[in-house]
Amino acid sequence: MSVKKFMYVNRKAPYGSVYALESLEVVLIGAAFDQDVSLAFIGDGVYELTKGQNTKAIGQKNFSPTYAALGDYEVNKIYVEKESLEERGLTLDDLQHLVWEDEDEDYAEKDSIRLVSRAELADVMAEQEIILSF
């Protein structure tokens, strides 16, 4: 099976609609296919990665801990758009610290999140073969 460049683009806040959760489900299943996977978080999608989420009062399942497991699925290219964070008064410190272990470097722990500008993200998107937008 050939390897293609897949990008999952996350654009929605996590609980107002089901898109964020069902995007994550595709990413996890897709990880079994050994493709070249990256994720992008833009617009309200950046809220999906915020730390300290507590959904108790809205009666929904808090699925945010799953993002921390993405590194174990070798999903370690997570692009977060700088302008989207700034427009919402957020910084990288408001997001979960997502890491992966590089087995080529004695399992050194590395950051998964790459903070990129809108223009840089456009370049990364232009390199993709499959873009699934949620």
Place this chain on the structure above:
Amino acid sequence: MKFSIQINEGPYQHQASDTAYQFAKAAIAAGHEIFRIFFYHDGVNNATRLAVPPQDDRNISAQWTALAKENNLDMVVCIAAAQRRGLMDADEAKRQGLDANNIAEGFRISGLGQLIEAGIESDRLIVFGA
């Protein structure tokens, strides 16, 4: 060219399924191949055989069933999304101990891997809705 189609919105509420249907018809008419049509999110609701729209309107799920029959299309409904929304085929209803099923002819229920495979195997994956 080999196309796959992903449909993310339910019938009537949103134009995505209608547009995807017209696209699929036009692509086939132009001699292209449709590798797979994958229904996700509320798009799974296109697969119900219990919809009864007014007689002077189109029946979206029946249109899909007819198109699939004429052209031997592979129409896949995501099982995780379908279970959440109460879309069941006979086997799945039995497994879940439910007293009814509602999947229209021509649709089959399967996993998200079918979407990833469609992306890998097709020249283009076209997404409608969301």
